[in-house]
Amino acid sequence: MTGVRLSYLPSEDQDLIRSAARKYLTEKIPSDRVREIMMASEPDRSLWDELADLGWAGFLVPEEYGGSGFGYPDAAVLAEELGRAVTPGPFLASAVLATTALLGSGDPRRHGDLLSGMADGSVVAASAIYEKRRGWDPEDIDTTANPDGDGWVITGRKRWVLSAPHADMFLVSARTDDGVDLFAVPSDTVIVTPTPTLDATRRQGDVVFDSVAVPAEARLGGGEENLRRTLDIGAAVVASEQVGVASAAFDMALDHARTRFQFGRAIGSFQAVKHRLADMLTRLENARSVALHAVRVVDDPVELAIAAPLAAVIAGPVANWITGESIQIHGGIGFTWEHDAHLYFKRAKAASLLLGDHGYHLSRMGDALGL
Amino acid sequence: MTDAARVEEAIDRLLTEHPPNETAPAEFWGAQYDAGLAWVWHEEGSGGLGVDRSHHPTVMRRLTEGGADTSNRRRNVLGIGMGAGVLSVHGRDEQRQRWLRPMFTMDEIWCQLFSEPGAGSDLADLSTSAVRDGDEWILNGQKVWTTLAHVAKWGLIIARTDPDAQKHRGLTYFVVDMEAEGVEVRPLYQITGEAEFNEVFFSDTRVPDDQRIDDVGAGWRVAMTTLMNERVAIGGTETPRGSGAIAVAVDAYREPGVDDPVLRARLLELWAESEAARLTTIRANETATVGTPGPEGSTGKLSWAELNKEITAFTVELMGLGGTGFPGGYELTRPTGMPDYDPMRAFLRARANSIEGGTSEIMRNIIGERVLGLPGEPRVDKDLPWREVPRS
Ligand SMILES: Cc1cc2nc3c(=O)[nH]c(=O)nc-3n(C[C@H](O)[C@H](O)[C@H](O)COP(=O)(O)OP(=O)(O)OC[C@H]3O[C@@H](n4cnc5c(N)ncnc54)[C@H](O)[C@@H]3O)c2cc1C
Numbered sequence: 001m002t003g004v005r006l007s008y009l010p011s012e013d014q015d016l017i018r019s020a021a022r023k024y025l026t027e028k029i030p031s032d033r034v035r036e037i038m039m040a041s042e043p044d045r046s047l048w049d050e051l052a053d054l055g056w057a058g059f060l061v062p063e064e065y066g067g068s069g070f071g072y073p074d075a076a077v078l079a080e081e082l083g084r085a086v087t088p089g090p091f092l093a094s095a096v097l098a099t100t101a102l103l104g105s106g107d108p109r110r111h112g113d114l115l116s117g118m119a120d121g122s123v124v125a126a127s128a129i130y131e132k133r134r135g136w137d138p139e140d141i142d143t144t145a146n147p148d149g150d151g152w153v154i155t156g157r158k159r160w161v162l163s164a165p166h167a168d169m170f171l172v173s174a175r176t177d178d179g180v181d182l183f184a185v186p187s188d189t190v191i192v193t194p195t196p197t198l199d200a201t202r203r204q205g206d207v208v209f210d211s212v213a214v215p216a217e218a219r220l221g222g223g224e225e226n227l228r229r230t231l232d233i234g235a236a237v238v239a240s241e242q243v244g245v246a247s248a249a250f251d252m253a254l255d256h257a258r259t260r261f262q263f264g265r266a267i268g269s270f271q272a273v274k275h276r277l278a279d280m281l282t283r284l285e286n287a288r289s290v291a292l293h294a295v296r297v298v299d300d301p302v303e304l305a306i307a308a309p310l311a312a313v314i315a316g317p318v319a320n321w322i323t324g325e326s327i328q329i330h331g332g333i334g335f336t337w338e339h340d341a342h343l344y345f346k347r348a349k350a351a352s353l354l355l356g357d358h359g360y361h362l363s364r365m366g367d368a369l370g371l
Numbered sequence: 372m373t374d375a376a377r378v379e380e381a382i383d384r385l386l387t388e389h390p391p392n393e394t395a396p397a398e399f400w401g402a403q404y405d406a407g408l409a410w411v412w413h414e415e416g417s418g419g420l421g422v423d424r425s426h427h428p429t430v431m432r433r434l435t436e437g438g439a440d441t442s443n444r445r446r447n448v449l450g451i452g453m454g455a456g457v458l459s460v461h462g463r464d465e466q467r468q469r470w471l472r473p474m475f476t477m478d479e480i481w482c483q484l485f486s487e488p489g490a491g492s493d494l495a496d497l498s499t500s501a502v503r504d505g506d507e508w509i510l511n512g513q514k515v516w517t518t519l520a521h522v523a524k525w526g527l528i529i530a531r532t533d534p535d536a537q538k539h540r541g542l543t544y545f546v547v548d549m550e551a552e553g554v555e556v557r558p559l560y561q562i563t564g565e566a567e568f569n570e571v572f573f574s575d576t577r578v579p580d581d582q583r584i585d586d587v588g589a590g591w592r593v594a595m596t597t598l599m600n601e602r603v604a605i606g607g608t609e610t611p612r613g614s615g616a617i618a619v620a621v622d623a624y625r626e627p628g629v630d631d632p633v634l635r636a637r638l639l640e641l642w643a644e645s646e647a648a649r650l651t652t653i654r655a656n657e658t659a660t661v662g663t664p665g666p667e668g669s670t671g672k673l674s675w676a677e678l679n680k681e682i683t684a685f686t687v688e689l690m691g692l693g694g695t696g697f698p699g700g701y702e703l704t705r706p707t708g709m710p711d712y713d714p715m716r717a718f719l720r721a722r723a724n725s726i727e728g729g730t731s732e733i734m735r736n737i738i739g740e741r742v743l744g745l746p747g748e749p750r751v752d753k754d755l756p757w758r759e760v761p762r763s
Pocket residue numbers: 271482483484485486488490491492493515516517518519568723726727728729730731732733736
């Protein structure tokens with residue numbers, strides 16, 4: 001990075017986004033409601049409609065398509081708050097990943113109707129990318145798109161598709177003769193099988209594309225570059241979400257350490273607990289730093305290639321560690337279903353695998369650094 | 372004009388009127404002090420411009436880019452990094468006039484006489500005494516681990532002036548002339564073989580009362596200002612990406628023959644950790660205002676100390692059998708400044724990072740109690756007069 005110096009201080013807008021989101025999520029989507037949505041047999045749509053009314057479904061969608069027109073540093077603040085509240089629903093899938101893919105495609109205007117629908121909440125889009133357990137790299141895509149008249153025929157099976165049970169539209173990655181690209185495929189032409197998830201606040205599913213014919217316009221046209229950029233930006237936003245997840249788990253642990261008495265003293269007065277909390281805060285601040293940095297460099301491809309995996313490399317393990325230590329500091333109560341500690345622990349773990357595990361990001365960061 | 376513009380303008384003028392490549396360092400530092408660019412957050416006339424500390428990184432970056440020598444901050448760190456902050460908050464105007472400029476130009480080196488054989492982490496338990504005698508104070512006692520005492524002109528010292536008061540209350544802070552009678556400095560050699568630090572003995576050493584800092588009995592408060600500044604001086608310096616210890620590790624990794632996926636993963640982990648810590652420092656500096664840094668400075672100190680130990684140890688591992696050597700051997704030397712270290716010495720020196728300036732355990736206590744508001748340990752010394760506190 002040369003030239004301009006970045007500021008990591010929140011803008012006035014970002015302060016407002018944070019306080020509005022914090023208030024709404026605390027009052028309207030407390031953990032009781034999260035649990036209800038999470039345990040329901042069918043994916044919830046009413047919450048997504050509410051969030052769409054707040055402008056969150058189209059947070060990144062430009063105003064000309066009816067969205068809120070915010071940038072990534074703003075969306076990261078919202079993602080952090082949604083993480084703090086382990087809010088269910090397709091924010092990451094539709095409002096971040098699919099939106100980013102469409103905006104970065106050859107010609108977003110061609111998908112104006114889709115973007116408008118996503119912004120008003122009437123359409124949920126999900127990205128269907130992965131096929132193999134450890135197949136995070138676009139190289140691993142075997143699904144094919146073959147030319148058929150003016151259009152394409154898509155064949156393949158996508159797995160662990162985030163928010164698949166919610167989706168009205170899939171952006172599926174498929175291999176053509178001239179490389180990998182994304183294709184917009186309506187959900188009523190595919191077979192979706194919901195699969196139970198570790199983090200039950202987020203739904204997933206298998207999606208089978210059995211020779212699905214789509215018109216020429218279905219091809220996004222951004223190629224592999226757009227896919228990689230989308231996944232990098234996704235990793236940056238996930239890192240912000242992880243900061244929110246970790247900070248909520250940390251706050252719960254801190255509160256417990258202050259109020260739980262054993263041996264006649266607050267357990268937070270024992271150094272074994274106090275020092276762990278000090279380390280948790282220190283590492284949390286480092287995770288916050290890399291997440292803030294990554295979402296500020298999305299327009300600089302060279303820097304993003306370092307900053308996005310860096311954010312994942314730091315924020316993922318920090319969130320896994322803090323949410324785990326939070327259970328430990330709570331003792332037995334932290335292991336109960338009733339307590340919220342497990343919601344954070346599960347969210348952190350799943351989120352740290354969604355777009356690449358630690359080794360994948362580490363290695364990509366090394367490649368970008370020439371190491 | 373905004374503060375940022377004032378700072379920029381002062382830098383422009385300094386660099387134009389005193390081109391670093393044509394100006395001797397001491398002269399440049401004098402001009403830098405006069406321009407208010409030594410500590411921008413100090414008042415005008417005391418080496419500052421009265422603006423927020425957050426402008427400091429700009430000064431450092433622009434001066435470095437302009438080719439200026441900024442090594443005085445490191446070489447006179449106890450003065451420039453800590454003493455100056457103490458004088459700006461607790462000193463009197465004539466004290467600032469007397470001491471700040473020659474400190475910044477390196478004409479006078481400073482040291483910090485806090486630790487004693489019986490009082491380290493528990494600094495407030497110290498026993499060096501200062502007894503009033505008219506316009507003077509008479510010092511007696513022993514200090515230890517005193518970095519640069521052998522080259523210092525001035526020492527920041529905290530001494531007990533009331534042994535009957537509770538231990539934090541009976542302390543007073545002074546500046547002592549290291550050339551005064553009754554000051555004896557003996558080298559203490561470190562695990563590197565070098566003697567950066569010393570033990571210092573005071574026998575009936577006289578200190579004029581006008582070298583007292585702040586009130587009699589206010590020594591603990593002044594000491595806290597010193598330590599907060601110290602932690603920021605240690606952990607709060609903004610550095611370019613990939614510089615410092617990690618750069619040495621990367622160089623060692625790039626040596627022929629080091630091609631191993633396990634080592635690569637480890638290197639990248641450490642690179643990521645140091646980049647994250649670096650960004651956190653930048654963020655902390657962005658919010659820094661005028662005055663003394665808060666307890667948050669302890670997180671930067673803690674991260675940096677622990678990471679530096681890991682990185683330097685890993686660098687030795689990358690050197691393979693080369694890491695069993697020790698170029699130059701252990702010649703017992705007494706450096707006159709803060710030396711630069713080769714990777715083997717850096718590895719050994721790093722062990723001090725989590726001890727000097729407050730141990731990592733004490734940093735965690737501070738973060739836990741002062742930042743997070745957790746209750747302290749039960750204490751046996753709190754309400755006793757200092758005389759009656761049990762000690763080893
Ligand atoms: C290279 C170097 C340079 C130094 N330079 C200076 C200098 O210029 N001026 C100066 O005044 N001092 C200096 N020091 C001294 C330094 O500040 C002290 O060494 C430090 O504060 C620790 O004190 P101690 O050595 O007495 O260890 P102790 O306080 O005896 O600590 C021993 C161990 O006990 C632990 N411990 C102590 N109390 C607690 C507690 N409450 N909770 C948990 N663990 C605890 C410590 O963390 C440590 O691990 C320097 C030290 C080093 C290594």
